[in-house]
Amino acid sequence: MSTGSISLRERITSRTEHIWSHLRFLAGDRLACAGLITLGVFVFLGVTGPTIAPYHPIEDYVRTAQGDIVRLSAPSMDTPLGTTEYGKDVLSQFLAGAQPTLIVGLLGGVGTGALGFLVGLVSGYFGGWVDELLMRLTDLTFSLPFMPMALLLLTFITPNVWLITAIIISFLWKMPARVVRSEVLSTRERTFVKSARASGASHLRTMFLHIAPNVLPIGFLYTAYGVAWAIAAQASLAFLGFGDPTTTSWGRMLRMVFESGTIRIAWWWVLPPAIAIAAVTTSVFFIGRAYEEMINPEIQNQ
Amino acid sequence: MSDFRRFIAKRLTVSALLTLVSVTIIFFVLRLLPGSPFETLITTGNLSPEQAEEVFALYGLDKPLWQQYLVYLKNLLTFQFGYSILQSRPVWAILGPKLANTLILLVPALVTTAVVSTAVGMYAGWNRGSTAETTSIAVTTFLRSTPVFITAIFLLIAFSYTLGWVPAFGMRRVTATPNGLLDTYLSIDFLHHYLLPFTVTVLYYSGDFLLLARNGVVEKKGSEFLKLHRAKGLTENEQLVRAGRNSLLPVVTYFALRLGMIFQGLILLEVVFGWDGIGRALVLAIEQQDYPLVQAAVFIMALAVIVMNLVSDVLCAYLDPTVTANGGAA
C-alpha cells in the first residue's frame, strides 16, 4: 500500500514537472510569454468584468450632473474610456464584453478540439469505410461556406451564446479532425501499436491508451487554435449583427460604432474592443506556435 | 497512367456526390426554417392573399416539397437560378457583377500574397532563428489570427481617417458612372479605392503561406538529400532553391484550396469597405430573406470549393512524383 502511494506521488510529481517544463519552455519564448500574460488578463476580465464595471453596459446611461445624457464624449475622469453615441459608458461595455468572448472562445475551442480529435482518432485508426465516411463529412463542412450558413441559421433562431458556440463547433471541428487523422495514420503504422495488438490489446485499448497519448499534443495545439478561431468567428458574427442581442460583446461594440457612423471620430470607442480582440486571438496563436515548435520533432531536431 | 485515371474518376465521383449533398442541405435549411419573405409582405399588407397565391405559384412554392426539390435541383445544376424575389431581376444578373467585383479584388491579392509570402517564408525558414525570421513570424501571426475586419478597421483609421490618403468606402466615387470594362476596373479612381482592401487581403492571407513555406524549408534543411546537394558544392542560394522546390507542394495545394474559398468573398472585408461583392450581397439577401439569391450564392460558393478541392488533389498527384495516385486521395 505504502509503495503504491509513493509511486503515485512520484508519478504526480513527474507529471507536474512535465507540465512545468512545458510552461518553462513557453516562458522562454518571448512572444508566447507575452501571450500568456495577455490571456491571463483576459480570463480575469472575463470572470470579473461585469462585476467591476462601473455602469450597466446596456441599461445605464451616463449623465451629467444636470441629468443630460452624455453622448460621444472623449475619455475623462468620470468615464475613462469615454461614452458611446447612445450615451453608454465604453469602459463598462468593454469590461462586460469580455465575458461572452471568453465563454464562446473557451467552449468553442475545447469543443472543436475534442470533437475533431475524436473524429480524427476514429477515422485514422479504423480506416476503410469509416474513414471514407468521416472524411467526406469533413469535405462537406469545407464546401458549405461557414459565414453564410451561420448567418442563415442565426436569422431564424434567436442567437444566444450557446447556439453560437454550437454553430462554431459544428463548422470548425474539421480542422483538428484532418490533422489528427493524418497523425494517427502514421502513428498507427508504428511498431509499438502492432506490438500492442500482438500482445492482445483490444481496439479500444490500442486506440485510447497507445495511439491517443501520442497524438494528444497535436490535439492540444488545435484546441488552442480553436479558441482563437471561435473568438474571431464570434466577433465577426456579432459585427455583422448576428450576435446575442441581450449581451454586450466586443464584436457588438464594434458593430455599434460602425453603424452609428461615428467611427471617424470616436477612437476611444473603436480601439478598446478592436485591440482586445486582436490581442487575445494573437496571444493564443503565439502560444500555439511556440507549443508547435516544441512538439514537432521534425522542426525541433535540427 | 490508368492508375491516375482511376484516381481522377474516383475524385470526380466524390466531388459530384459532395455537390449533391451540399445542394440538398442548402435546400432543406432554406425551406425548413420558419419565415419567408412573403409572410412579411402579406402581414404588412403589401400583398393580398390572392396575389400571394399567384406569386407562390410563380415560384413553385405551392407544389409538394419533393417536387420543389427536384425542380430546384434541375435548375441549379443547369445554372438557372431563377428570379430574385425582392428585386424581380434574374438572380444571375444580380450576382454576376458582384462575383466579378469580389474576384477582381481577391484573386490578384491572393496571387500576390502567395508569391511574396512564400518567398519570404522560405527565406525565413532558411535563416532560422534570425531576427528576420522571428519578426516575420510575429507580424504574420498577428495578421492571420486577428479577424480581418479588425485589421481593416485599424488600417482605415490610420490611412483613411487620420492620413486621408485613400477613401474609406465603396469601389468608386459616388458620382462615377463607368462605361465598359476598362473604365470600370482600371480607372485611377477605382485603383484609389482598391488599394486599401487589396492591402488588407494581402496581409490577411500572408500568414498561412509564410508559415507553410517556412516550416517546409526548416524541415528540409536537415534532410539527407540537401546534405548531398551541399556536398556537390551547391551554393547557399542554390540549396535554398532545392529546399524551396521540395516544400512547394503544400503551398500549391493550399493556394488552390484558398482560391476555391475566395468565391465566398471576404464577407467582413466587403462589409467594412462597402465593397460591392458577393459576400456583401449574400448578407443583404439573408437579411431580406431573398431565397433564390441566397441559394444561388451559396451554391456557387460550395461548388467553387468542391471544384478547387478536386483541382488541388489532382495538382498534388501531378506535381509530386512520389505521390502515387492512390496516396493522393488521402
Add this chain to the structure above:
Amino acid sequence: MTSEQPLLEVDDLHVRYSTNGGDVYAVNGVSFSIDTGINYGLAGESGSGKSTVAEAILGLLPENGAIDRGEIRFKGENLLELSAAERRDVLWEKIAYIPQSAMDSLDPVMTTGDQIRQAIEKHRNVSETNARERVRELFDMVGLDPDRTEEYPHEFSGGMRQRVTIAMALALEPDLIIADEPTTGLDAIIQDKILDTMLDIQAQIDSSLLLITHEIGVIAETCAELSLLYGGKVMEQGSVDNVLINPTNPYTMGLKNSFPEIEGGDSPVSIPGSPPNLSRAPSACAFTERCPFSTEECEQSHPDLMELPNRNHRSACHHVEQAAQMRRDATEPETWGVAVEAENEPETGDVILEADNLRTWYEQSQSLVSKLRGKDPTYVRAVDGVSLSVRRSEILGIAGESGCGKSTLGETMALLTTPTDGELVFDGVPYEQYRDGNMKEFRRKLQIIFQDPFDSLNPRQPVRKLVGEPLTIHDYRTDERTAAITETLETVGLPTTTSFLDQHPHELSGGQRQRVAIARALVLDPDFLICDEPASMLDVSLKVNLLNLLRRLADTEDIGIIYISHDLASLAEVSDRLAIMYLGRIVEQGAVDSVIQQSKHPYTNSLLSAAPEKDPSVERQRVLLEGKPPTPVDLPDGCVFAPRCPKATTECHSAEPAADAAGDENHLAACYFPDSEHDPISAEDSSTGTESVSD
C-alpha cells in the same frame, strides 16, 4: 618513398557539438593520412565519431558542430583555411561523397539524371548534351539502365538508388571518394554486388577511397589501411592485415571477437558495458571503463598512438607491450566478465508449432471496371506454401533477403495476418479454433518481437507500464504484478530499481529498449516467441548479448523460438535449425551446421558467399547473382529461383521442385540439382556437370 605527399591528412582533429543538453565531444584528436590510390577504412561502433570525421572533411558538419582544433590537409592545402567558395570548388571536383542512406539522399522531386548532371555542370563548363551523354555513360558504368536517367528516385529500389549516388560520385573522377556506410541497410547480396561495382570502377579511375563502416568484414575485404575509432579517439591504425590479424589494442580484440561468424568455431564474445559518455573531453583512456586489462595508468590519461616497430601499425594502449598475452586472454569470455554457460546440448521437446503449406496472399487493388468485367484479381504471394515445425527449446532461424516474405510469414504465424490457405497448428490446436473466440489464449502463449527497438515501445509509457500492460490485458498474475515484472526484468538482465521502472523509452539505450520489448513478451510466460530481425539495428556487442539471451531462454525456459533475420552470421550463431526463404517459399531447411557446411540449394550458396569475411587473409569466392528477385505477383513457371540460377535447366523452368526434392528428413532442399559437397568454388564445375547429366 615518403617524399610523396599524402592525398589527405587529418591532423589532431577535434569536433564538438553543442546541444540543449550540453556539449558532446564527438571527435577528440583524430589523426590519419591517406596516400594516393589507397583504400582507407574508418571503423567503429555508433557514437565513435567516424561519420563526424567524414562530415568535417567535407565541410558538412551541422550548424551546432564546431571544429575546435586540428587541420585537414588535402594535397598539402589546409581545407579549413579556405573560403566557402574555394571549399565548394574542392567538393565533388576533388572529393566526392557517397552518403549513408541512399533512400533519403536523393532529391525526391528531381530526376536522378538531372541530379548527376547538376553535379557536373556545377563544376565543369560543358554543354547540356555532353553532360547528358556523360550521365548515360555513368549509369551504364554502375550497372543501371541508361534509359532510366529521366526517372525519379522513388522509381528505383534501395540498391539502385545507392548505385545512382555512386554514379554521381564518379561523375568528375575525383581524387578521393568518401563513402559513409554505403551499404548499411542493404541485403547481403546487394551489398556485395555494390561493393564489387564500387571497387571495380574506383580502381578504373584510380581514385582513393575513404570507407566508413561499422562492419569490420567490409573493411577487411576492401581496404589496405584502417583506423579504428572509439569515443572519438583512434584506438588502433595501420595496415589492415596487421591490425585485424594481430590486434594490439584490447578494443580491437573485443570488437573482432564479438562479430558472429557464419562458420566460426568460437562463440562470439561481446564487450560488456556501453559506449563512453562524451559530455566531457575524455581524460582517461576512452575504453578504460569496458577494458578488462585496464589499470590505474589507464585512468590517468588517454594513451598516445604508439608506433609499433617495423610495420605500418600504431596502437593507443598503455599496455601495448603485453599485446600477445592480451590477445590470448581476450578470446576467453571470462576475461570480459561474461558468464560462460555450459554448452550442454539441450534435448528439444515436443513439436509446438507446425505450419503446413501455409499461404498468405494479398489481393492487389483493382479498378471497379475490371472487377465488373470479372477479371480474376491478382495476388501478391508473400508467403506461398511454407511448411515447417518448431519444437520446444528449439530455435528455428529463417533467413532471406528483404521482400522474400519472411516478415509476413512471422506475422502470419502470430496470426496478425490471417493465412490465406494451409494449416497452422499451435500447441496441438489448429489456428481456426483460436481465431473463433480463443484469440486471447493464443496471444498469451505466443509472443512476437519486432525489428525496431526504437519504435517498438510506446514512448508515453514508463517501463513499469510497458512490461505490466500484458498482465492487465490478460488478467494474468495481477495480484503479484510487481513480482512478475521484477522477475521478468531480471530474466532479461535489466535493473529492477524503482527509478528504472519509471523511465520512459527515450531515456533507455537501444539495447535496453530491445530487452524491455522482450520482457514485455516474456512476462506472460509464453510458450513460443517469434523474433523478427530483433537485432538488425543494434551495435555488434549488443547484438551478441541479445543472441545469448535468446539462446538461454530456449534452453532454460523450454520455449520454442523462431528467429527471422537476413544476417546469416547471427542465425548461424543462435539457431538449432535453419530455413532459407526465397520468394515466399522455403528452399532449404535443416540442422544449422548441415545447411551451412553442406548447403544444397544454389540460392543458399550465393547467400553464404555474399557475407564479408573479417579475416583479411582469407580470399572469399563470390557467387554474384544476376538480376533481382521477381515481384511475387506473376511468378515464373517452374522453380522460382530458376531465372537467376547459374545451373538452371529446362526441367527447372518447367516444374517447381518440391520442398523435399533433395536431401533427407534432417536437411531438405527444393532443388533438382543440389550441390553435393560444400565448396562454393565448385559451384561452376558442378553446374556444368549436372547440366551434362540432364542433357
